[in-house]
Amino acid sequence: MYKIIHNREKCIGCGACAALCSDYWEMDDDGKSLLKGAKKNKDTGNDELEVEKLKCNENIEDSCPVQCIKIEC
Numbered sequence: 001m002y003k004i005i006h007n008r009e010k011c012i013g014c015g016a017c018a019a020l021c022s023d024y025w026e027m028d029d030d031g032k033s034l035l036k037g038a039k040k041n042k043d044t045g046n047d048e049l050e051v052e053k054l055k056c057n058e059n060i061e062d063s064c065p066v067q068c069i070k071i072e073c
């Protein structure tokens with residue numbers, strides 16, 4: 001199991017994640033990306049999604065210019 005964590009506060013809306021991994025990421029109306037199906041962690045304010053396999057998220061941390069995507073396993 002992996003946990004994908006998105007700090008939307010820091011997202012600058014560059015679109016890299018949505019371009020690289022559109023099965024999981026899309027650009028939202030506010031100009032920031034959205035991790036599809038993620039739930040908000042009330043303590044941290046981050047969006048989180050648990051996945052069995054990373055699939056196209058394999059290199060997603062490195063693709064984000066402001067390091068607002070983290071993957072925990």
Ligand code: SF4
Nearest residue numbers: 011012014015017064
């Ligand atoms: S790569 Fe990072 S900064 Fe760019 S849209 Fe995705 S989360 Fe936001």
